[in-house]
Amino acid sequence: MQKTLKIRKFAILATLSLLVIAGCGKKPGQSGKADSKKPMTAVDSAATAAKVPFALKEGKRLFSHYCAVCHGESGDGSGQYYGLTPTPANFTDKAFMKSMSNERLFKAIMEGSASVGKSNMCPPWGKSFQSEELEFIVLYIRTLAAK
Numbered sequence: 001m002q003k004t005l006k007i008r009k010f011a012i013l014a015t016l017s018l019l020v021i022a023g024c025g026k027k028p029g030q031s032g033k034a035d036s037k038k039p040m041t042a043v044d045s046a047a048t049a050a051k052v053p054f055a056l057k058e059g060k061r062l063f064s065h066y067c068a069v070c071h072g073e074s075g076d077g078s079g080q081y082y083g084l085t086p087t088p089a090n091f092t093d094k095a096f097m098k099s100m101s102n103e104r105l106f107k108a109i110m111e112g113s114a115s116v117g118k119s120n121m122c123p124p125w126g127k128s129f130q131s132e133e134l135e136f137i138v139l140y141i142r143t144l145a146a147k
């Protein structure tokens, strides 16, 4: 119980700081449609992420090193561990990514796919990364469906 709460808190914090990073990219006074109440789409956040090249570069590096073996270099789920059942999530699938909140992504990554009611094929990564690194990975993953 304690642990779940802690992780929850962390996920919220992580998401908040993600929003802060996103906010920094905006010019003051620029309050066009993108800032309205509409939920952020993968495309929006990809555009935002493009403004934070360091985070993206780091995210890409970590993703290539730790995740691409299953999820594929391009994130489409076609890593070299072919034949995994179920297949690794496809981060280039716009509909799938749209259906995934940042909280959900953080939880799945930190606690593994089993924690979100899926198979146990995606291991928990929460202890492998600093919170900042996890944010970088999520930012990077969010850009993959935009291409």
Ligand code: HEC
Pocket: 063, 066, 067, 068, 069, 070, 071, 081, 084, 085, 086, 087, 088, 089, 104, 105, 108, 109, 113, 116, 118, 119, 120, 121, 122, 123, 125, 137
């Ligand atoms: C051993 C292979 C493997 C590695 C390495 C791996 N994944 Fe996965 N991942 C999977 C599989 C398989 C699924 C699909 C699980 C399912 O649908 O039951 C998945 C699913 C996911 C999902 C979607 C979970 C959901 O809610 O549907 C996310 C997000 C994810 N992985 C992120 C990552 C990240 C980030 C890394 C690297 C830090 C990573 N994975 C490394 C195999 C892997």
